[in-house]
Amino acid sequence: xxxxxxxxxxxxxxxxxxxxxxxxxxxxxxxxxxxxxxxxxxxxxxxxxxxxxxxxxxxxxxxxxxxxxxxxxxxxxxxxxxxxxxxxxxxxxxxxxxxxxxxxxxxxxxxxxxxxxxxxxxxxxxxxxxxxxxxxxxxxxxxxxxxxxxxxxxxxxxxxxxxxxxxxxxxxxxxxxxxxxxxxxxxxxxxxxxxxxxxxxxxxxxxxxxxxxxxxxxxxxxxxxxxxxxxxxxxxxxxxxxxxxxxxxxxxxxxxxxxxxxxxxxxxxxxxxxxxxxxxxxxxxxxxxxxxxxxxxxxxxxxxxxxxxxxxxxxxxxxxxxxxxxxxxxxxxxxxxxxxxxxxxxxxxxxxxxxxxxxxxxxxxxxxxxxxxxxxxxxxxxxxxxxxxxxxxxxxxxxxxxxxxxxxxxxxxxxxxxxxxxxxxxxxxxxxxxxxxxxxxxxxxxxxxxxxxxxxxxxxxxxxxxxxxxxxxxxxxxxxxxxxxxxxxxxxxxxxxxxxxxxxxxxxxxxxxxxxxxxxxxxxxxxxxxxxxxxxxxxxxxxxxxxxxxxxxxxxxxxxxxxxxxxxxxxxxxxxxxxxxxxxxxxxxxxxxxxxxxxxxxxxxxxxxxxxxxxxxxxxxxxxxxxxxxxxxxxxxxxxxxxxxxxxxxxxxxxxxxxxxxxxxxxxxxxxxxxxxxxxxxxxxxxxxxxxxxxxxxxxxxxxxxxxxxxxxxxxxxxxxxxxxxxxxxxxxxxxxxxxxxxxxxxxxxxxxxxxxxxxxxxxxxxxxxxxxxxxxxxxxxxxxxxxxxxxxxxxxxxxxxxxxxxxxxxxxxxxxxxxxxxxxxxxxxxxxxxxxxxxxxxxxxxxxxxxxxxxxxxxxxxxxxxxxxxxxxxxxxxxxxxx
Ligand code: ADP
Ligand code: MG
Ligand code: MG
Numbered sequence: 001x002x003x004x005x006x007x008x009x010x011x012x013x014x015x016x017x018x019x020x021x022x023x024x025x026x027x028x029x030x031x032x033x034x035x036x037x038x039x040x041x042x043x044x045x046x047x048x049x050x051x052x053x054x055x056x057x058x059x060x061x062x063x064x065x066x067x068x069x070x071x072x073x074x075x076x077x078x079x080x081x082x083x084x085x086x087x088x089x090x091x092x093x094x095x096x097x098x099x100x101x102x103x104x105x106x107x108x109x110x111x112x113x114x115x116x117x118x119x120x121x122x123x124x125x126x127x128x129x130x131x132x133x134x135x136x137x138x139x140x141x142x143x144x145x146x147x148x149x150x151x152x153x154x155x156x157x158x159x160x161x162x163x164x165x166x167x168x169x170x171x172x173x174x175x176x177x178x179x180x181x182x183x184x185x186x187x188x189x190x191x192x193x194x195x196x197x198x199x200x201x202x203x204x205x206x207x208x209x210x211x212x213x214x215x216x217x218x219x220x221x222x223x224x225x226x227x228x229x230x231x232x233x234x235x236x237x238x239x240x241x242x243x244x245x246x247x248x249x250x251x252x253x254x255x256x257x258x259x260x261x262x263x264x265x266x267x268x269x270x271x272x273x274x275x276x277x278x279x280x281x282x283x284x285x286x287x288x289x290x291x292x293x294x295x296x297x298x299x300x301x302x303x304x305x306x307x308x309x310x311x312x313x314x315x316x317x318x319x320x321x322x323x324x325x326x327x328x329x330x331x332x333x334x335x336x337x338x339x340x341x342x343x344x345x346x347x348x349x350x351x352x353x354x355x356x357x358x359x360x361x362x363x364x365x366x367x368x369x370x371x372x373x374x375x376x377x378x379x380x381x382x383x384x385x386x387x388x389x390x391x392x393x394x395x396x397x398x399x400x401x402x403x404x405x406x407x408x409x410x411x412x413x414x415x416x417x418x419x420x421x422x423x424x425x426x427x428x429x430x431x432x433x434x435x436x437x438x439x440x441x442x443x444x445x446x447x448x449x450x451x452x453x454x455x456x457x458x459x460x461x462x463x464x465x466x467x468x469x470x471x472x473x474x475x476x477x478x479x480x481x482x483x484x485x486x487x488x489x490x491x492x493x494x495x496x497x498x499x500x501x502x503x504x505x506x507x508x509x510x511x512x513x514x515x516x517x518x519x520x521x522x523x524x525x526x527x528x529x530x531x532x533x534x535x536x537x538x539x540x541x542x543x544x545x546x547x548x549x550x551x552x553x554x555x556x557x558x559x560x561x562x563x564x565x566x567x568x569x570x571x572x573x574x575x576x577x578x579x580x581x582x583x584x585x586x587x588x589x590x591x592x593x594x595x596x597x598x599x600x601x602x603x604x605x606x607x608x609x610x611x612x613x614x615x616x617x618x619x620x621x622x623x624x625x626x627x628x629x630x631x632x633x634x635x636x637x638x639x640x641x642x643x644x645x646x647x648x649x650x651x652x653x654x655x656x657x658x659x660x661x662x663x664x665x666x667x668x669x670x671x672x673x674x675x676x677x678x679x680x681x682x683x684x685x686x687x688x689x690x691x692x693x694x695x696x697x698x699x700x701x702x703x704x705x706x707x708x709x710x711x712x713x714x715x716x717x718x719x720x721x722x723x724x725x726x727x728x729x730x731x732x733x734x735x736x737x738x739x740x741x742x743x744x745x746x747x748x749x750x751x752x753x754x755x756x757x758x759x760x761x762x763x764x765x766x767x768x769x770x771x772x773x774x775x776x777x778x779x780x781x782x783x784x785x786x787x788x789x790x791x792x793x794x795x796x797x798x799x800x801x802x803x804x805x806x807x808x809x810x811x812x813x814x815x816x817x818x819x820x821x822x823x824x825x826x827x828x829x830x831x832x833x834x835x836x837x838x839x840x841x842x843x844x845x846x847x848x849x850x851x852x853x854x855x856x857x858x859x860x861x862x863x864x865x866x867x868x869x870x871x872x873x874x875x876x877x878x879x880x881x882x883x884x
Contacts, residue, residue, distance in 0.1 A: 003044065003045040003056065003062050004039050004059075004063060004066045005017075005039060005040050006039045006066060007022075007037065008026070008029055008030065009026065010022060010023055010025075010026025010027070011026055012024055012027035015094045016043065017042050017043060017234070018040045018043070018234050019043060019091075019092035019233055019234030019236075020093065020095065020096055021091075021092025021234070021236055021333055022234045024333065024334050024335050025040070026040070028310075028331050031313060033309070033331050034329060034331055035331050035332075036240070036241050036330055037073050037239050038070065038236060038238035039069075039070065039236075039237055040092075040234050040235070040236050040237075041059070041206060041235040041237070042234055043093070043234045045059050045210075046234065049207065049210045050211075050213065050232060063202075063206075067199075070085070070087075070239065074239055078107075078198045078202065079108035079110060079198025079199075080116060081112035082119075083120060084108050084109065084113035084117055084120070084198075085108060085240075086106050086109060087107050087108060087238060088103060088105045088107065088276075089107055089206055089237055090103040090209070090235065090236040090237075090238060091103060091209045091212055091233045091235060091236075092233060092235070093213070093227075093233040094231050096335060097218060097221055097225075098338075099428070099454070100215070100218040101213065101215070101218055102208060102215075103209075103276075104135070104138045104139050104205040105131075105276050106131045106132070106134055106240060107139075107198070107201050107202055107205055108202070109132045110196040110197075110198065110201075112196075113198070114128045114129060114132045115128070117131060125172035125176075126170075126172040126175060127242070127245055129175035129176045129178075129179060130170075130175050130244060130275075131242070131275070132175075132179050133178050133182055136151075136182040136183060136194055137151040137182060139194070139205065140185065140186050140189070140190075140194075142209075143205055143207075143208040144190045145189075146185060151185060154182060155178065158174055158178050158181070182194075209233060210233065212233070213233045217429040217430065217432050220433065221429075221432060221455075226809055226810060228809065238332070241323050241328075242323070243271075243274055243275050243323040243325065245273075245326055246326070249272065249325050250271055250274060250292075250295075250324050251271055251275060251276060251321075251322070252269055252286075252323075253268050253269055253322075254267065254319070254322065255267040255268055255317060255318070255320070256311045257317045257350075258343065259319070259339040259340065260343060260396070260448065260495075261340075261343055262342065262344075262346030262347040263346075264350070266289050268289030269288065269289060269448075270286060270288070270289050272287075275323075276323075286447060296324060296327060298327065299324050299328075303322060303329055306320075306329075306331065314336055315351065315356050316347070316365070317336065317337045317343070317347055318335065318336060318337055319338070320333065320334045321333040321334075340395060341370035341371070342528050344365060344366045344370045345366055345370070345528060345531040345535060346527050346528055347365070349362065349527070349530065349534055350531075351365075359534075359538040360884040363538055363880050363881055363884050364881060366535055366877065366881075367851060367877070368875065369851055369874075371877050372871075374511040374528070375511055377398060377506035377508050378398050378493075378510075379491065379500075379504045379505070380506060380507040385501070385502065386500055386501040387499070388479055388482070388484070388500060389467050389469045389479050390496075391442070391443070391467030392447055392448055392464065392466040392467075393464060393494050393495045394447075394448050394452065394453035394466075394494060395453060395456040395463035395494045396462065396495040397461070397462030397494045398462065399421065399461075399462035399491065399494070400419065400421070400491035400492070400502075401439040401489065401490075402419070402420050402487050402488065403420070403423050403477075403484055403486055403487065403488050403489070403490055404434075404438075404486060405424070405472070405473075405474060405476075405477075407422065407430065407431040407432070407433050407434025408433075409486070410422045410435075410437045411437045414438065414439075415437070419439040421438060421439060421442055421492060422437075422441050423442045423472060423477055425445055426446050426452065426465075427441065427443060427455070429451070432455070435455060435459070435461065440463065440464070440492045440494065441461060441463040441464075441465075442465070442490075442492050443463075443464075443465040443467070444468055444470040444472050445465070445466060445468065446466050447465065447466050448465070450466070452465045462494035463492075464493070464494055464497050464498075464499060467499060484501070489501075489502055489503050490502070491504040510526050510528065511532055514529045514533065515562060515563045515564070515873055516559075535877070536873060536877055539877050539879065539880020540564070540876060540880065543882070544879070544883050545854070545857065545858050545864060545879035545883075546842075546865075547866075547872055547875045547876050548566055548567040548570075548625075548842065548864050548866040548867075549563075549565035549866060549867060550568070550571075550844060550848075550867060550868050550869075551571060551615070551869060552575045553575075553611075553614070553615070554611075554618045556869055557615050557619050559869045560869035561619065563869055563872040564872050564873060567619060567623040567625075567714070567864075568615065568622075568625055568626075569776060569848070569865070569866020570627060570718075570844035570866050571624060571626045571627065572630070573626060573629050573630075573695060574629055574630060574631050574635075576607070577604075577629070577636055578636075581604065582636055584603050585633070585636040586637065587600040587603070588600040588601060588604070588633075588688075588691075589633055589637065589670075590662055597690060598690060601691065601694040602694075605694050608694070608699075609697075609702045612698055612702035612703075613702040613705055613706060616702055616711065617711065619714075620712055620713070621714070623716055624714060625866075626695075626699055626716065627719075628682075628685060628695050628717065628720060629691065629692075629695065630680055630681050630721065632672065632675045632678055633670065633688075634666075637663060637670070638663065639667075640667050640671065646660055647660050676790065676791075680720075680721060681719075681720035681721025681722070682722050682728070683721065685719070692734070692735070696717060696738050697742065699715050699750070700743055703715045703743070703746075703748045704744075704746045707746045715750050716752075716773075716774060717735060717750060717753070718754060719731050719752070719754045719755070720754075720757070720778070721755065721757060721781070722754040722756075722761050722768065723761050724760065724764070724768075725768045728754050728771045732752050735752060752772070752773055753772040753773050753774030753776065755775075755776050755781075755844070756775045756776070756777050756824075757777070757778030757779075757780075759785055762782070762824035762825070763824070763827065765831040765832040765835075766835040768832070769832040769833075769835040772839070773836075775829075775839060775841050775842070776843065776844045776866070777825055777828070779825075779844075779846070779848075779853075780847075782824060782825075783821050783845070784813075786817075786820055786821045786824060787817075787820070789813075791813055813846065814850060815850050815852045815853055816850070816852070816856050818856050822856055825857075825860055826860055829841055829860055840863050841862045841864075842862055842865065843862055843866065846867075847865075848871070848875060849867030849871030849874055851874065851878045854875055854878040855878065855881070855882045865879070
């Protein structure tokens with residue numbers, strides 16, 4: 001197996017093997033762009049190292065070979081005391097994990113080569129010692145797990161001793177002294193000296209990068225982002241170039257378009273006389289990239305040209321890391337850039353306008369998850385909230401919460417259900433748990449490319465960064481004379497960067513207004529609304545899957561229809577038994593004679609009919625699937641404990657409570673150990689005479705009533721929890737009689753079908769299809785019964801452990817388990833259609849609105865998915881994406 005690739009051997013499509021960074025460095029090298037030479041150690045080497053826990057056979061020899069080639073290309077030997085070659089050792093996985101893993105710069109420096117480096121730089125001692133101290137710091141932290149703050153404290157002390165504020169104000173002697181201090185820190189924590197052998201430094205750094213794949217924060221990040229745990233990282237060894245050689249040097253990051261809005265222009269940050277991570281870490285405040293034109297026009301022009309080349313080549317927004325060494329520009333990284341949800345849509349539409357991509361490809365450049373983010377509400381500023389300050393809008397959204405200052409505190413307060421805003425000077429990967437727990441993130445330093453900004457955008461979390469008027473302390477922050485303490489509430493706007501005191505009211509997003517029909521996309525001067533309109537319209541043209549909604553009221557039905565629903569896939573009737581109607585259900589349950597029961601049912605029927613008529617009206621012309629009552633009836637009765645206490649207390653006071661006593665007896669009688677596996681669904685219909693009949697009558701009468709008004713009702717009666725065709729046949733025979741009697745020659749057509757949610761139903765779908773005109777997969781119950789997981793209990797009880805062990809990467813209740821539950825869906829689809837060609841097939845579980853599941857249902861060949869009204873646009877986009 002080949003473990004090492006020269007940059008010239010790779011290309012951008014080899015991300016699996018070379019990681020994103022390595023693949024793109026190779027691509028840039030082959031485009032003839034100025035990339036410092038180097039090579040990439042593959043992810044396979046990493047996987048092997050992590051499996052064995054040590055040493056990978058043959059890797060050392062391959063590194064020797066490529067290092068020798070690199071040395072001869074550069075005309076310098078690694079760590080040569082006279083004229084040293086230095087390299088960086090950089091992590092780079094298939095998926096970008098910003099700041100999660102490790103990089104060591106300046107490898108090859110030691111007590112001897114530091115002088116050689118100084119001579120190389122024309123006698124620049126300061127630079128050489130600064131590079132050396134950075135190596136010990138990064139190497140110590142990354143390779144030997146020396147606590148980073150020890151180095152930071154030593155640096156801080158050096159600055160205080162000298163009475164200066166900035167690193168750049170330390171001179172060569174100060175830095176030489178700092179190296180001595182750093183070495184002491186190193187020995188104290190590791191028990192041995194800082195390694196002087198350059199090749200040993202290189203090997204140790206490579207292994208440390210391998211190991212960083214399994215660092216806690218990397219593991220957490222992968223889980224959050226659903227990145228598989230076994231990919232491993234590649235390692236890039238790159239000849240060093242120096243941005244810290246003086247005023248004619250520097251380092252920066254750039255985007256070919258604004259990653260927040262998608263607008264074209266010059267976006268990025270530049271820091272002169274600095275190395276690598278200084279920009280990203282927000283150590284010093286950066287200059288806008290546009291200022292580089294003034295500082296170094298030649299490099300600026302070349303960079304602009306390279307950016308145009310990269311956009312043209314990748315046909316998408318790229319982000320870039322570059323360094324200028326004494327007026328010579330070097331490209332250190334590029335990739336198709338992360339972006340906000342809004343930018344994803346606007347950039348895709350712009351690229352279509354520019355003729356770079358077509359609409360099909362535009363559709364692949366956005367996701368339903370991004371659309372979901374755009375449907376979040378925004379702040380309503382008409383109440384003129386108190387503006388505290390303004391930073392950079394780094395990740396959109398409107399968030400409020402109690403101010404907290406540490407990651408741990410954020411986790412703690414959020415766990416009690418209180419929304420929090422995590423406020424930090426800057427964030428680092430250790431803050432990840434707090435960032436996940438927080439509603440929003442606010443920092444005083446760093447730009448759109450800071451750790452806080454990048455990670456928040458990835459998580460879809462509201463973030464404002466670089467609010468530099470803010471002085472962040474331990475348990476408060478101040479802006480001028482105003483102090484905000486921990487526990488006070490603030491609101492942050494991740495689009496505008498504004499920070500407000502108190503909780504600001506929110507208003508719906510423009511995208512939701514557009515879906516509501518309140519914004520005309522052709523007139524909207526908002527390019528985002530126009531882009532969403534264009535792309536979702538194309539998704540509608542391309543998709544094969546229809547999208548219906550789950551709705552129980554006319555109001556929900558109407559909204560879902562505005563959002564593009566093509567019918568109702570699940571109308572739950574049990575919600576219609578709640579509220580004042582609970583009493584009628586009690587009467588039904590307590591009925592002692594047929595007459596009493598019929599009376600209770602007769603009272604319920606007109607109420608149900610009115611509900612159905614309302615819904616049919618709103619969905620006029622579109623199919624409406626109504627599920628007959630599903631949950632165990634005792635769900636409509638008071639709880640056993642409460643009732644028992646009430647009755648006992650009444651007895652104590654010598655009161656007579658006959659009704660409550662009867663109720664209590666009924667509750668006791670109906671108690672079940674496993675209600676979800678008990679008397680519910682079709683079983684209720686078979687056991688309680690007249691219940692289903694009442695519902696069927698109400699449906700048929702409502703349909704006839706709408707037809708009489710000139711409407712076109714399309715009712716579909718769905719029987720829940722069927723496991724055997726005989727159950728369905730029994731219900732069907734009764735229902736057909738009732739329907740025939742009511743419908744007459746009104747022209748109304750009523751379909752009868754079933755849910756497929758018991759595994760046995762899926763496995764005998766061929767038989768069941770004989771009695772069903774449609775199937776709707778109830779994937780919640782199907783998942784629950786296929787796995788034997790109680791949906792209401794498992795999440796909190798032990799799913800975390802299953803996720804940790806990788807038994808599944810995501811809860812099977814969130815995204816369909818394609819291998820197991822999905823196989824049941826496939827079997828039922830094939831056998832159902834074989835028995836009854838033209839059988840209508842849909843899905844009505846939560847999965848109907850989950851992007852990955854929508855792709856699965858498309859591929860299996862269902863006719864529609866059904867989801868909650870707000871997920872309808874998301875399902876439309878994803879069904880379109882699945883089809884192109
Ligand atoms: P990350 O993936 O966290 O961005 P990188 O591997 O890109 O880590 O490196 C961290 C920083 O060091 C970046 O700013 C990068 O540009 C800089 N850097 C990496 N390699 C070199 C090099 N050979 N010469 C100069 N700077 C480098
Ligand atoms: Mg980088
Ligand atoms: Mg169910």
